[in-house]
Every structure is written in structure tokens, then in C-alpha cells.
Amino acid sequence: MTSKVKLIEPCLELETEYMDMVGEFIAAGESRDWGIEHAAKDFHKFVQQHLDWKNGHNLPDGWVPETTFWLVRNDNVILGTSSIRHKLNDKLRRLGGHIGYQIRPSQRKKRFGTVILKLTLTKAKQLGLKRVLITCDDENASSVKIIERNGGILKDKCDRDEPGKLTRRYWIELE
Numbered sequence: 001m002t003s004k005v006k007l008i009e010p011c012l013e014l015e016t017e018y019m020d021m022v023g024e025f026i027a028a029g030e031s032r033d034w035g036i037e038h039a040a041k042d043f044h045k046f047v048q049q050h051l052d053w054k055n056g057h058n059l060p061d062g063w064v065p066e067t068t069f070w071l072v073r074n075d076n077v078i079l080g081t082s083s084i085r086h087k088l089n090d091k092l093r094r095l096g097g098h099i100g101y102q103i104r105p106s107q108r109k110k111r112f113g114t115v116i117l118k119l120t121l122t123k124a125k126q127l128g129l130k131r132v133l134i135t136c137d138d139e140n141a142s143s144v145k146i147i148e149r150n151g152g153i154l155k156d157k158c159d160r161d162e163p164g165k166l167t168r169r170y171w172i173e174l175e
Helices: 012-027 036-041 043-054 090-094 112-126 141-149
Strands: 005-008 066-073 078-085 099-103 131-137 153-159 166-173
Touching: 005 112, 012 036, 012 043, 012 066, 012 078, 036 043, 043 066, 066 112, 078 112, 099 112, 112 131, 112 141, 131 141, 141 166
Parallel strands: none
Antiparallel strands: 005 066, 066 078, 078 099, 131 166, 153 166
């Protein structure tokens, strides 16, 4: 499966595909802060923003440099996205960690979550990270499996901002 997919950085050529993927998340009721308005208004600026963040430029308050990737199939279908925060601040140490990832709803349960994390861990190692912190909601059994398949060792569980909800925090050694 990994030979049919690859991680790429955001690019202008896949604007329509990216917007389709975001639309799929929204239709599934999974609207996150995708910057969809920004992407729809000026996709070139949206892509440039991700490149700036990679280089530590124009970061929103409280953010750290972050590299974004798209998991793309050979036919240029974007299957999901991932990001690597190059370092941790206090907020990311608690919730968020070094790596975040998501697979578009129509492509779930096909092991792309395991693949995107594996490929993103390789990129993190190339960035010079020795170990990474990854978090997920305690009740997200799919993410628990993905993280553990990729060598995640549970450090602890901590309270989220929602009462009665926990976040699992895992460390993965990259050496």
C-alpha cells in the first residue's frame, strides 16, 4: 500500500482535490478549523501560509513551526493530512503533541491512518526529532490502534477541556 501513496507538501495543483476532501469532512460533521474560508478565497495564499509555518514565519500566537503533508494516492486523490510540530510548547505537551493526522471519511478503515502516521514518523526523524509525542482522545479506538501499531507507548491519560473526557499521550522513539 505504501508504494501507491506518498506524502507531499501542500501544492497549488491539487486545489480542487483538497477542497473536495475538506467538503467531505464538513459533510460528515467533522468541521475543524480547516481554514476553509481562507483556502476557498485564495488557495495560493493558503498554500503559502503552510510553507511559511514550516519555516517559522507568520505563526499565529502560541504556535510553533509546523510542516504539513497531504497523503496522496498515485491518481492524485488526497487521502488525508498530517502535520509535524517541530517542537513542543506547554499546550502541545498536554494536548496535541508533535504529530496530528486525519484521514478523509471515505478512506477510513483501509489502514491509511497507519500508513500516514508511519510516513509522517519518517519525516519527523528526517527533521531531527528523536522521539515524538502523539495524543488522541481516549475513546478513539481507531487512533489508539494506529498509534500503537506505529510503536506508541502510552505515557498517561490527562483531562481534556471537556468534563469527563480524557486524552491519551503516547511517546514514539524514532531511533
